[in-house]
Amino acid sequence: MFSPSIKELVQALRVLPGVGPKSAQKMALHLLERDDAGAERLAKALRHALDNVVRCGDCRTLTESNQCDICADPERDSTRLCIVEAPADIAAIEATGQFQGRYFVLMGHLSPIDGIGPEELGLEKLERLVATLGVEEVILATGSTVEGEATCHYIAQLLKPHNVEVSRLAQGVPIGGELEYVDGNTLALALQGRKKL
């Protein structure tokens, strides 16, 4: 019953996480029937983000310049490096106000079944960064999922020859939980109670 461009918009909206056919249809019709200004804003914002967002040359987070704000900030403590799976995890840790060091974003976790190995996570780049910055402590803040734990142990082994202290977020992060949904207090406690590996 819908014209080709509406059908294509419905299909295209299904790339969004958690959006099934019914809600994709609802979203498409809402944009076209009722919210021209909002739809225009979304179209422009998406185009602009796609054309401008790149990965930080140092930490691999999403940014709009060669170096992200945190990596470019001379006030941050370069001797401490916190390793996370995703950019949203940086936001969650920053919100605790408990960490003044720098980050490295894996953009995922080891998952051989999906073809994600050490190269995809930028682990060579991580080793170079640890050497260049003169990092003294690496805090592993991967998720406490099976894959997050495996990734954590892999990186801990990898960094042994580099003579840095390697710690892991304390238990407190709920088992199976995604880091970005952990509340700030729990995360702050987990960070303070991090244990050496």
Next chain:
Amino acid sequence: MFSPSIKELVQALRVLPGVGPKSAQKMALHLLERDDAGAERLAKALRHALDNVVRCGDCRTLTESNQCDICADPERDSTRLCIVEAPADIAAIEATGQFQGRYFVLMGHLSPIDGIGPEELGLEKLERLVATLGVEEVILATGSTVEGEATCHYIAQLLKPHNVEVSRLAQGVPIGGELEYVDGNTLALALQGRKKL
């Protein structure tokens, strides 16, 4: 923690119905971190729909030409006109296979508090269409909400001088329910059991 274009994308995604700040952030990061191709497809589809989708000159549904497929179809019975609130309602009724007439889309319902009166619903256009097509029966398929009922009664009064039979979908549509979410069997029954007003 996020760069300006990412923040703007998160804000822009909140125009989508049912999307709060947490899921908008999740969607934005998903698009930028993991699904470049999907994000590109969505950007293109949205641009294309915004530039090409218009209202049908006859029935006011969303389409890409002067006249939508149903209004342009000479096989449809022009003596029966079904009045719905939204394009999605046409899809729901078509899916029952119980109606071969034409449609008119109000794009809403009477709602004085939101400034939606007879003009916004195109009711003058509706009267002209009823005369031009030589409509014999008008089926009122507005939602069975308070506003849907009020709109139904207003249109029934409006069409009295036109000497057409006016019917309303039978009870069967759940009270307070939005038409597009009613299952096909219930909707088919409601259509068959429509009662004269």
